[in-house]
Each structure stands twice: as structure tokens, then as C-alpha cells.
Amino acid sequence: MSHSRSFWSLLVILTIGAIVLFAYFGKQLSGEPALVKIDNFQLGTLIEIQAWDNSLTETEVKAAIQGAFGAISDVENTMSWNLPGSAVSRINEAAGIEPVEVAHSVIAVLSTAREVSELSGGAFDVTIGSVLRLWGFSTPGPKAPPSPADLAEALDRLDYTAVELTATAPTVYLRHVGMQMDLGGIAKGFAIDRASEKLKEAGVSNFIVNAGGDMFVSGNRNNGTSWRIGVRDPLGGDSLLCKLLISGCAVVTSGNYERFFDYNGKRYHHIINPKTGYPSVGCSSVTIITSRAEFADAVATAVFVLGPERGLDLIERLEGVEGLIVSSGDERRLPSSGFGQFLHGGSLDE
Numbered sequence: 001m002s003h004s005r006s007f008w009s010l011l012v013i014l015t016i017g018a019i020v021l022f023a024y025f026g027k028q029l030s031g032e033p034a035l036v037k038i039d040n041f042q043l044g045t046l047i048e049i050q051a052w053d054n055s056l057t058e059t060e061v062k063a064a065i066q067g068a069f070g071a072i073s074d075v076e077n078t079m080s081w082n083l084p085g086s087a088v089s090r091i092n093e094a095a096g097i098e099p100v101e102v103a104h105s106v107i108a109v110l111s112t113a114r115e116v117s118e119l120s121g122g123a124f125d126v127t128i129g130s131v132l133r134l135w136g137f138s139t140p141g142p143k144a145p146p147s148p149a150d151l152a153e154a155l156d157r158l159d160y161t162a163v164e165l166t167a168t169a170p171t172v173y174l175r176h177v178g179m180q181m182d183l184g185g186i187a188k189g190f191a192i193d194r195a196s197e198k199l200k201e202a203g204v205s206n207f208i209v210n211a212g213g214d215m216f217v218s219g220n221r222n223n224g225t226s227w228r229i230g231v232r233d234p235l236g237g238d239s240l241l242c243k244l245l246i247s248g249c250a251v252v253t254s255g256n257y258e259r260f261f262d263y264n265g266k267r268y269h270h271i272i273n274p275k276t277g278y279p280s281v282g283c284s285s286v287t288i289i290t291s292r293a294e295f296a297d298a299v300a301t302a303v304f305v306l307g308p309e310r311g312l313d314l315i316e317r318l319e320g321v322e323g324l325i326v327s328s329g330d331e332r333r334l335p336s337s338g339f340g341q342f343l344h345g346g347s348l349d350e
């Protein structure tokens with residue numbers, strides 16, 4: 001009698017144990033590990049991180065994503081021009097006065113910026129700040145183009161060769177009074193790279209860090225197929241310019257639809273030609289694919305300023321960089337010679 005009672009107790013315990021174990025490992029047995037997706041508003045845009053990894057629990061993947069958001073916050077706190085105490089604010093306040101001590105990350109970003117300035121003959125220039133402040137894209141209220149006199153004065157303080165970097169100290173010095181640095185054309189890409197590094201350090205090998213359409217893509221989807229990335233059509237709406245299949249690289253797009261205002265029937269957008277002080281003409285959008293989002297971000301802005309012909313020349317000159325330019329007016333699509341390898345379906349009309 002007592003023997004049979006202990007037999008039934010054992011059976012109940014074993015059954016409960018089996019149910020618990022099946023619930024725990026069921027997901028893995030069914031083949032699809034959970035994809036974790038978290039959104040966060042940072043850098044003035046919606047950042048979405050999707051990630052999964054076979055060797056990590058959902059809780060560990062979530063913690064890794066929070067770590068990545070932390071890395072983006074660090075970049076934002078360092079590189080925002082309108083945040084008192086940020087490295088960029090301190091550099092701007094000390095323009096023409098003295099070098100400012102900064103973190104190594106600032107030197108790293110400014111070195112890439114310098115490289116892209118040189119590659120593009122000054123089309124990309126982080127000393128664009130004084131001109132950008134006149135246009136006031138990021139300040140609320142009605143806007144109008146600046147007066148030619150104000151623009152001429154601001155253009156006098158635009159010169160990337162006057163940014164002095166001392167890597168050993170490390171310090172940054174803007175040589176002229178009134179010079180203003182603005183990292184809006186590169187900081188987002190740098191933040192995407194830092195977030196991606198954080199995820200990799202935490203052991204996550206499959207993810208997308210998407211900052212408002214600019215992203216780094218790693219590994220595959222949790223069903224084993226490649227990540228598919230839609231590139232927005234600059235003509236607007238929800239239609240896509242193309243769909244990409246990519247892994248292990250960044251995709252960054254600069255467009256004239258991101259930030260703009262209309263004045264007397266004319267549209268003025270936020271990518272400025274440093275030679276004229278006016279919004280650059282010639283491109284509607286530029287998409288760049290390469291291994292680092294930081295470099296992709298700066299190159300996309302540079303190509304946008306150079307215009308379709310010279311811009312495409314620059315992309316073709318750069319090793320490991322592909323791109324797609326949409327020209328303004330006729331909306332022609334100009335892919336670089338190797339862009340097709342990333343197209344889902346192989347052609348632009350897909």
C-alpha cells in the first residue's frame with residue numbers, strides 16, 4: 001500500500017518535471033530562438049534594436065540591447081552641439097582660445113571626419129556649425145534663408161583644416177574665434193558602430209541597430225534567412241527605393257527629405273554645401289553600404305554635397321564602398337558598379 005503511494009508520488013513529480021523542462025527548452029526544440037526587439041528615442045530619432053543569439057537567454061539578449069542603448073547615450077552626451085558640457089560644446093566655446101581635453105572617441109570621430117573631408121575636397125566639413133546655426137533647422141519657429149552678409153561672415157569661419165587634433169593629449173582646438181563644430185553628419189554613424197560593438201562584446205551575433213533608417217546589420221534572421229532592408233524612396237510615401245540583403249555591414253542614407261523648411265515656395269534642406277553656404281543641389285538621396293556606419297554616414301553626406309557625377313566618382317574610388325544615388329529633378333537612380341550584389345532580386349526594379 002505505502003509502496004504504491006510512493007510510486008504514484010514519484011510519477012507525479014516526474015511528470016511535473018517533464019512539463020517544466022519541456023516549457024523551458026520547448027522554444028529551442030521548435031527551432032526558432034526568440035527575437036528581441038526594443039525601441040528607444042535617442043539622437044533625435046527612433047532607434048530600434050533587434051537581436052537574437054542561440055547561445056544566450058532572452059534576458060541576456062535584453063541586457064545586451066540595454067548596454068547598446070547606453071553606448072548610444074554616451075555618444076549623444078559627448079557629441080551634441082546643443083548640450084551644455086558636451087565635448088563639442090566645450091570645443092566650440094574654446095574656439096580661438098585654447099585646446100580642449102576630450103575622450104579618445106572624439107579624436108577617433110574627428111579623424112574619420114578629416115579623412116572624408118580630404119577625400120571629398122571639403123564637401124564634408126564638420127566646421128559647418130556657424131552656417132548651420134544661421135539656417136536654424138533644429139530650432140523651433142518660422143524660418144527663412146539667412147542674409148548674404150551673415151552667410152559670408154559664417155563662411156569665413158568654415159575650414160576643416162583649422163581643426164587641430166592632438167591624439168596623445170588628447171585635445172581638440174578650433175583655430176579661429178567663432179568657429180563652430182557640428183557632428184550631425186557623422187555622430188549617428190559612430191553611435192551605431194559603438195552600439196554594434198557592445199552587442200558583439202556581449203556575445204550577440206545576430207542583430208540590426210537601426211537609427212531612423214541608418215543601420216548596422218549582423219548575422220541572420222532567427223529563421224536562418226538573411227536580413228532584408230528596405231531603403232526609403234526620397235520621393236516620399238511608404239514606397240521603397242529598393243530592398244537589400246546584407247550582413248556584416250552598415251547601410252546609411254542621406255536625404256533631402258529628412259529635415260527642411262519651405263520659404264516662398266522653395267524648399268531648403270539641412271545638407272549644406274560648404275562652398276556656397278546653401279543647401280546642396282543635385283541629389284535627392286544617397287545610400288552608402290560599407291563596413292563602418294561612421295564612415296558610411298560621412299561619405300553619404302559628402303557624396304550628397306558633391307552631386308551625382310562627382311559623388312559617384314568618389315564612391316567608385318573607395319575600396320569596400322558601394323552606393324546608390326538618386327539625382328534630384330529627374331530622380332535618376334545611379335548605382336555604383338558593385339551595388340547590385342546587395343539587391344534583393346538582383347535589380348533595382350524589384
Ligand code: ADP
Nearest residue numbers: 123124125126128184185254258270271272301
Ligand atoms: P541625417 O542626419 O538626416 O541622417 P546626414 O547624415 O546627411 O543626415 O547629416 C546631415 C547633418 O550633417 C546636418 O543636419 C548637419 O548637422 C550636418 N551637415 C550638413 N551639411 C554638412 C556638410 N557639408 N558637412 C558635414 N556635415 C554637414
Ligand code: MG
Nearest residue numbers: 185297298301
Ligand atoms: Mg551623414
